[in-house]
Amino acid sequence: MLSSLRPCSRFFARAYLKPVISHRLAKCPLQTRNFHVHGVVLLRKNGPKRSNDDDDKSTGNKNNEDATDEDLERIRQDVEKYIKEAKDDKAGSWEERKKRIDEGVKKLEETVMRQQAREQAANAQKHSIGEQGHAKRVEHDNPFNFESKKVDEEHHKKNEKQANEERKKDEMNAFNDPNGSTSNNIGLFQMGLLFLMLSFLLSFLNDVEENREITWQEFRSKLLAKKFVSKLIVVNRSYVKVLLNDAGKNQAEHSGHDFYNFTIGSVDSFEHKLQKAQDELHIEPDFRVPIVYVQEGNWSRALMQLLPTALMIAGIIWLTRKSAAQAGGGRGGIFGMGRSKAKEFNPDTDVKVKFKDVAGCDEAKEEIEEFVSFLKEPSRYEKMGAKIPRGAILSGSPGTGKTLLAKATAGEAGVPFYFVSGSEFVEMFVGVGASRVRDLFKTARENAPSMIFIDEIDAIGKARQKGNFSGANDERENTLNQLLVEMDGFTPADHVVVLAGTNRPDILDKALLRPGRFDRHVNIDKPELTGRQAIFEVHLKKIKIAGDIFDLKNRLAALTPGFSGADIANVCNEAALIAARNECDSVRLVHFEQAIERVIGGVERKSKLLSPEEKRIIAYHEAGHAVCGWFLEFADPLLKVSIIPRGQGALGYAQYLPGDIYLLSEQQLKDRMTMALGGRVSEELHFSSVTSGASDDLKKVTRMATAMVTQLGMSPKIGWINYQRKDESDLTKPFSLETGDIIDSEVFRIVQECHDRCAGLLKENSEAVEKVAQLLLKKEILTREDMISMLGKRPFPERSDAFDKYLSESETRKIQRSEEQNKDDETPPSSA
Numbered sequence: 001m002l003s004s005l006r007p008c009s010r011f012f013a014r015a016y017l018k019p020v021i022s023h024r025l026a027k028c029p030l031q032t033r034n035f036h037v038h039g040v041v042l043l044r045k046n047g048p049k050r051s052n053d054d055d056d057k058s059t060g061n062k063n064n065e066d067a068t069d070e071d072l073e074r075i076r077q078d079v080e081k082y083i084k085e086a087k088d089d090k091a092g093s094w095e096e097r098k099k100r101i102d103e104g105v106k107k108l109e110e111t112v113m114r115q116q117a118r119e120q121a122a123n124a125q126k127h128s129i130g131e132q133g134h135a136k137r138v139e140h141d142n143p144f145n146f147e148s149k150k151v152d153e154e155h156h157k158k159n160e161k162q163a164n165e166e167r168k169k170d171e172m173n174a175f176n177d178p179n180g181s182t183s184n185n186i187g188l189f190q191m192g193l194l195f196l197m198l199s200f201l202l203s204f205l206n207d208v209e210e211n212r213e214i215t216w217q218e219f220r221s222k223l224l225a226k227k228f229v230s231k232l233i234v235v236n237r238s239y240v241k242v243l244l245n246d247a248g249k250n251q252a253e254h255s256g257h258d259f260y261n262f263t264i265g266s267v268d269s270f271e272h273k274l275q276k277a278q279d280e281l282h283i284e285p286d287f288r289v290p291i292v293y294v295q296e297g298n299w300s301r302a303l304m305q306l307l308p309t310a311l312m313i314a315g316i317i318w319l320t321r322k323s324a325a326q327a328g329g330g331r332g333g334i335f336g337m338g339r340s341k342a343k344e345f346n347p348d349t350d351v352k353v354k355f356k357d358v359a360g361c362d363e364a365k366e367e368i369e370e371f372v373s374f375l376k377e378p379s380r381y382e383k384m385g386a387k388i389p390r391g392a393i394l395s396g397s398p399g400t401g402k403t404l405l406a407k408a409t410a411g412e413a414g415v416p417f418y419f420v421s422g423s424e425f426v427e428m429f430v431g432v433g434a435s436r437v438r439d440l441f442k443t444a445r446e447n448a449p450s451m452i453f454i455d456e457i458d459a460i461g462k463a464r465q466k467g468n469f470s471g472a473n474d475e476r477e478n479t480l481n482q483l484l485v486e487m488d489g490f491t492p493a494d495h496v497v498v499l500a501g502t503n504r505p506d507i508l509d510k511a512l513l514r515p516g517r518f519d520r521h522v523n524i525d526k527p528e529l530t531g532r533q534a535i536f537e538v539h540l541k542k543i544k545i546a547g548d549i550f551d552l553k554n555r556l557a558a559l560t561p562g563f564s565g566a567d568i569a570n571v572c573n574e575a576a577l578i579a580a581r582n583e584c585d586s587v588r589l590v591h592f593e594q595a596i597e598r599v600i601g602g603v604e605r606k607s608k609l610l611s612p613e614e615k616r617i618i619a620y621h622e623a624g625h626a627v628c629g630w631f632l633e634f635a636d637p638l639l640k641v642s643i644i645p646r647g648q649g650a651l652g653y654a655q656y657l658p659g660d661i662y663l664l665s666e667q668q669l670k671d672r673m674t675m676a677l678g679g680r681v682s683e684e685l686h687f688s689s690v691t692s693g694a695s696d697d698l699k700k701v702t703r704m705a706t707a708m709v710t711q712l713g714m715s716p717k718i719g720w721i722n723y724q725r726k727d728e729s730d731l732t733k734p735f736s737l738e739t740g741d742i743i744d745s746e747v748f749r750i751v752q753e754c755h756d757r758c759a760g761l762l763k764e765n766s767e768a769v770e771k772v773a774q775l776l777l778k779k780e781i782l783t784r785e786d787m788i789s790m791l792g793k794r795p796f797p798e799r800s801d802a803f804d805k806y807l808s809e810s811e812t813r814k815i816q817r818s819e820e821q822n823k824d825d826e827t828p829p830s831s832a
């Protein structure tokens with residue numbers, strides 16, 4: 001374990017162990033010899049020149065440069081063994097034991113040093129730059145560079161200072177390095193281990209001291225009586241150190257012991273006892289033993305007491321620094337809080353999205369591409385006296401590809417690109433948001449030309465409120481103000497462009513949107529047919545499809561009006577999942593159709609069992625809708641209807657195909673309402689009582705009728721006035737009670753008319769309703785082709801949109817044929 005000693009333990013060996021022991025040397029003259037040896041361990045620092053015979057013997061390794069982990073472990077075990085033996089008083093004299101321990105520790109240290117030096121050399125080679133500086137450092141780091149025991153005091157201090165500085169540097173590096181935490185932990189672990197070893201050593205030394213403990217009787221009979229005592233030192237008024245004179249030291253029984261200790265109760269009684277003893281031994285007053293009184297601390301004991309506290313404090317400091325560094329995004333501890341969390345896009349490692357991956361939204365793409373060219377060659381525009389726009393807001397419904405477009409810009413721009421989400425400015429602490437904005441812009445400006453993308457900018461860009469007394473939004477407003485200031489703050493010469501994405505451009509603060517800040521507003525709509533085709537093409541390329549991509553993408557685009565880019569990506573993925581689940585070789589049209597149904601209606605719930613009566617009602621309800629859709633010119637024709645429950649609460653499911661229409665005529669609205677009522681009217685016509693199943697239809701109808709009366713000027717009685725309320729929750733009605741009555745009656749009239757029309761239509765086509773309902777009950781699912789075969793073609797001119805172009809039977813056959821063909825080309829699949 002010691003084998004992987006890193007800076008921490010090195011620091012320990014130098015900065016910690018050394019002061020402790022040299023301190024002892026200075027403070028405790030009586031113990032000089034005893035600890036001198038230990039001092040030598042650290043101070044006798046030979047360079048690599050030193051003879052290493054011992055090491056070679058113990059490691060069994062002739063080449064010391066290659067000291068391995070096992071060698072280290074062996075030496076460590078040796079040292080432990082010596083210490084243990086010494087403690088147990090087993091082998092040899094005290095001198096011998098001491099020497100053995102000293103040598104063991106020395107060997108251990110040297111091996112560690114060598115290993116570190118080797119590691120560093122390896123590192124230096126790896127980096128190959130700064131070779132010289134590194135070598136110097138290794139030398140500095142190696143405390144064995146001292147040539148003699150006598151250490152020049154100044155040299156010593158200087159080295160300590162250096163050690164401190166290096167230690168700080170090491171610590172800083174460890175904290176700044178996000179991957180350094182493991183090595184940090186290892187360092188701490190090793191430090192703990194070394195502490196343990198040290199405390200072991202210290203307690204051992206204490207034990208040694210205890211070995212010299214003698215009793216008063218022993219002192220009196222063996223030392224005092226034999227006149228071996230040169231001096232008595234009363235330490236801390238609690239124990240006495242007996243120093244032997246030369247005659248005493250030369251005695252074999254005292255070899256290695258030049259002093260002994262014994263404890264006393266009180267100084268008075270000790271003096272009294274001593275005087276009495278000397279009287280009894282008839283010692284002349286001139287030859288009586290001199291007594292010295294001293295006060296001193298027991299260093300090892302004090303150290304042992306301090307150790308836990310010191311360790312705890314070190315631990316706390318380490319933890320705080322670590323957590324602060326994490327909170328502050330890894331930079332600058334607790335003060336890094338205000339640093340921006342923006343992530344710089346790294347074109348080499350980050351996912352590369354290019355403009356070609358963003359399909360559809362061509363206008364938006366053009367605008368953004370222009371920004372890129374501003375940054376790439378600003379002179380072209382500046383020559384004309386034009387100012388480069390500061391920024392653009394990308395708005396649009398969720399999943400339309402705003403973030404994707406920004407990523408593509410990052411991939412293509414070739415300038416530093418900073419991603420940040422609006423919510424990352426929001427923090428619990430006051431002022432942090434503003435500070436992060438400042439930091440973000442500062443970084444961007446320093447690296448100009450550059451781009452910033454703020455996703456979901458509404459998190460901070462919401463309109464500031466007038467008369468906000470609660471102060472609850474102060475922090476957000478501060479952040480917004482800072483953003484406004486920063487966007488004003490940079491000059492056109494700064495060449496920083498800010499892009500922002502939002503789903504709610506309507507709630508943004510007007511100040512953000514004025515020219516000079518976000519000059520351009522790029523709206524990304526949900527894709528139309530061609531857009532969907534292009535997006536399908538992008539995503540179909542990523543999966544293994546059975547047939548021809550051209551026909552398939554057209555068909556799928558026609559099937560998915562109102563889908564966003566994210567929906568399309570989801571459909572493709574779902575289809576691939578379904579194909580995989582069915583163990584098919586490739587993804588086919590059926591899988592895509594299932595995926596679309598799943599995305600629209602939710603998961604099929606085959607386990608939900610309906611009673612036959614319920615099934616009948618649902619079949620007639622859906623048949624009513626379907627027949628209305630078939631025979632009303634402006635209603636949406638049916639694509640598919642099923643009476644298998646799906647998702648949450650949907651008992652039946654019908655897919656109609658609205659065209660990409662932007663203007664709705666009165667007749668179109670009425671046709672749609674009539675069709676929406678088709679389900680309920682069919683229930684009325686076929687059953688004695690109606691059901692709750694039509695509630696959603698009725699809601700739709702009411703909303704449409706109300707809009708016709710209060711907003712669209714389609715009621716002669718109300719006229720051309722717009723009574724639109726601000727939002728649904730607005731309780732005040734912007735019209736008089738009388739007008740309210742008229743509105744109610746008009747809404748009722750319109751719905752009534754539609755209902756009557758629907759009833760007439762269904763009665764007229766009762767046969768068709770019957771056929772559709774029966775087939776639905778039989779097959780559970782009806783397609784457009786089934787409808788055509790039962791009711792004939794729709795009696796209206798072909799729609800110009802994708803409907804008839806891509807959804808005709810011939811198209812379906814074409815796709816299926818190409819799928820079959822490809823299947824034949826390959827090896828036959830196990831199942832289809």
Ligand SMILES: Nc1ncnc2c1ncn2[C@@H]1O[C@H](COP(=O)(O)OP(=O)(O)OP(=O)(O)O)[C@@H](O)[C@H]1O
Pocket residue numbers: 357358359360361396397398399400401402403404405501502503535538564565566567569
């Ligand atoms: N035009 C597109 N071309 C290709 N893929 C698209 C397109 N639009 C969306 N996607 C797909 O949808 C996923 C989500 O899009 P994106 O995250 O860009 O949406 P967004 O508009 O930022 O949504 P939000 O407003 O919810 O953040 C993309 O990862 C991509 O797979």
Ligand SMILES: [Zn+2]
Pocket residue numbers: 621625679680693694697
């Ligand atoms: Zn319905």
